[in-house]
Amino acid sequence: MKGIERLRTAEDLGLIRVNEPLWLHSRWRIGGVADLFIEPLRADQVARACARAEEEGVALVIVGNGSNLLFSDAGLRGAVLKIGRKFSHYTVKGNIITAQAGAWVPALARAAANRGLSGLEHAAGIPGTLGGLIYMNGGSLRHSIGETVRRVWAMDRFGNVKVMHNAECAFSYRRSIFQDTDLVILQAELLCRPDDPSRIRRQTLEILEERKRKFPLKLPNCGSVFSNHPELYDSFGPPGKVIQDLGLKGLTVGGVQVSQKHANFIVNLGGGKAADVFKLVSLIRAATFKRTGLYLECEVRYVDERGRLGPLHTFLDEAN
Numbered sequence: 001m002k003g004i005e006r007l008r009t010a011e012d013l014g015l016i017r018v019n020e021p022l023w024l025h026s027r028w029r030i031g032g033v034a035d036l037f038i039e040p041l042r043a044d045q046v047a048r049a050c051a052r053a054e055e056e057g058v059a060l061v062i063v064g065n066g067s068n069l070l071f072s073d074a075g076l077r078g079a080v081l082k083i084g085r086k087f088s089h090y091t092v093k094g095n096i097i098t099a100q101a102g103a104w105v106p107a108l109a110r111a112a113a114n115r116g117l118s119g120l121e122h123a124a125g126i127p128g129t130l131g132g133l134i135y136m137n138g139g140s141l142r143h144s145i146g147e148t149v150r151r152v153w154a155m156d157r158f159g160n161v162k163v164m165h166n167a168e169c170a171f172s173y174r175r176s177i178f179q180d181t182d183l184v185i186l187q188a189e190l191l192c193r194p195d196d197p198s199r200i201r202r203q204t205l206e207i208l209e210e211r212k213r214k215f216p217l218k219l220p221n222c223g224s225v226f227s228n229h230p231e232l233y234d235s236f237g238p239p240g241k242v243i244q245d246l247g248l249k250g251l252t253v254g255g256v257q258v259s260q261k262h263a264n265f266i267v268n269l270g271g272g273k274a275a276d277v278f279k280l281v282s283l284i285r286a287a288t289f290k291r292t293g294l295y296l297e298c299e300v301r302y303v304d305e306r307g308r309l310g311p312l313h314t315f316l317d318e319a320n
């Protein structure tokens with residue numbers, strides 16, 4: 001029996017599906033078929049899935065809401081471990097929110113706002129899970145979730161859980177220690193500040209309105225494709241402005257396009273492929289380099305057929 005088959009038939013891992021279309025799990029609506037899809041309901045099932053995958057030598061890719069992930073057109077020869085809706089319980093005590101990694105970030109921001117807790121306003125419109133947000137140290141308006149995280153419960157691939165304090169998470173701009181490990185984030189404690197609920201709600205609404213105005217929310221996308229580059233920013237501005245100034249808005253490859261609304265977004269017009277995104281990213285990076293002498297780096301992450309995962313631009317050489 002092959003490793004993937006033994007993993008499929010292992011007992012009590014949660015919900016299991018075979019030959020799962022990955023496009024269902026990426027906000028870009030792109031991706032081939034994964035051999036196996038596992039959705040645990042409890043931490044012991046996460047531990048079992050990790051340990052069995054390790055024993056069987058099966059690639060195991062952790063996925064939250066897939067709002068920052070591009071999957072290969074060839075799918076995944078391995079398994080997806082989804083930490084999502086089934087893992088989204090949270091509690092609020094005083095100014096501390098303790099949430100499972102699959103908690104929906106906008107729901108946490110709303111819960112905080114309703115209780116007069118400040119600190120998550122900037123994350124109100126980010127369509128991801130808490131685990132994904134912590135992994136990416138995501139945020140907006142010069143804030144990131146790392147500012148609010150007090151502790152993180154993370155599991156290694158042998159099922160051991162460790163509690164990591166903020167300093168151990170090594171948060172910096174769109175970076176965290178989790179990107180350099182294969183830990184599974186299970187839960188986190190967020191430390192908010194009490195503030196006037198009406199101020200928090202007003203600010204949250206303003207942020208959401210602004211996002212609606214600026215971002216192409218009607219077509220499938222994975223948010224900002226490129227991350228801010230300090231040197232580029234100082235001389236030329238943020239990636240979206242640089243790409244717009246190059247006249248690349250609307251540039252289309254196959255089924256994907258540089259958004260007409262915001263040039264740092266690539267939208268799927270329908271039928272887009274990962275290969276199209278790769279070509280478009282290459283074109284944008286080449287044009288930016290020609291103009292500025294600097295290469296843009298991707299915030300979005302790519303998962304290849306073997307389950308390797310990293311910033312999309314780090315796979316470009318292999319794709320070309």
Ligand SMILES: Cc1cc2nc3c(=O)[nH]c(=O)nc-3n(C[C@H](O)[C@H](O)[C@H](O)COP(=O)(O)OP(=O)(O)OC[C@H]3O[C@@H](n4cnc5c(N)ncnc54)[C@H](O)[C@@H]3O)c2cc1C
Pocket residue numbers: 027061062063064065066067068069083101102125126127128129130131132133134135136137138139140178183184185186215217221222223224301309
């Ligand atoms: C319309 C739109 C707007 C966006 N706006 C913003 C924004 O303003 N700011 C911003 O920072 N981002 C933004 N994003 C990008 C994205 O929403 C964030 O990066 C988000 O935090 C990703 O969460 P996710 O659950 O979707 O993670 P996924 O995309 O599923 O995964 C992202 C990475 O996290 C890892 N991961 C996920 N869960 C876990 C876990 N439990 N344990 C270990 N690793 C895990 C995955 O392996 C992957 O490497 C936007 C995306 C969209 C589509």
